[in-house]
Amino acid sequence: MDLLQQPIILIISFALFGYLLGSVSTAIITCKIMSLPDPRTVGSNNPGATNVLRAGGKKAAIITLLGDMLKGLVPVLIAVLVGMQNEVIAATGVAAFLGHLYPLYYGFKGGKGVATLLGVLLGTNWILGLGTIGIWLFMAITLRYSSLSALVAAAGSPVIAWFITASPVITVSVAFMAALLIWRHRANIKKLLAGEEEKIGAKKKP
Numbered sequence: 001m002d003l004l005q006q007p008i009i010l011i012i013s014f015a016l017f018g019y020l021l022g023s024v025s026t027a028i029i030t031c032k033i034m035s036l037p038d039p040r041t042v043g044s045n046n047p048g049a050t051n052v053l054r055a056g057g058k059k060a061a062i063i064t065l066l067g068d069m070l071k072g073l074v075p076v077l078i079a080v081l082v083g084m085q086n087e088v089i090a091a092t093g094v095a096a097f098l099g100h101l102y103p104l105y106y107g108f109k110g111g112k113g114v115a116t117l118l119g120v121l122l123g124t125n126w127i128l129g130l131g132t133i134g135i136w137l138f139m140a141i142t143l144r145y146s147s148l149s150a151l152v153a154a155a156g157s158p159v160i161a162w163f164i165t166a167s168p169v170i171t172v173s174v175a176f177m178a179a180l181l182i183w184r185h186r187a188n189i190k191k192l193l194a195g196e197e198e199k200i201g202a203k204k205k206p
Helices: 006-022 026-033 049-056 058-081 086-101 114-124 126-143 146-165 168-184 186-194
Strands: none
Touching (some): 006 058, 006 086, 026 049, 049 058, 058 086, 058 114, 086 114, 086 168, 114 126, 114 146, 146 186, 168 186
């Protein structure tokens, strides 16, 4: 095999694996197994952990959160453990993230990607992942806005990526995912600016 072609084949193979795994919707599967409403039909209509929390409670939300993180973590971690180059690792992470946002199995209509991005970052570099999670937790605990926490953590992730990895490829891939995550939260941004965004754990008005 031509050595110049091998990296391209590896990138395609790992990216395809990442995308197919990322396309699995933990929220939809969890709600179906637990006989809860389809998250695409209630609340914000988003198949993610925050909306599952509103529709089905903490247990379902935690399962969704962990599942969405794992589908970002697993393919990237495999690429790292088998010694793939940064180009392959970055492509795998982006593909898994895009799988969550635009899932093959659900008409290319997915979630906003917060948990999956965190999983990708953890798989890429555990310090990068924990640093981003730390920002999210700090914002969530102090201000109690899930969307704002995600936005701030996403905005900070490329900076952390650069200082931790010093890899242009990894940093650019993280910046791309962060920008896409922020764009997917544009409705939340409007609500935040209008003072209409719900806080974490807020009770529904009667």
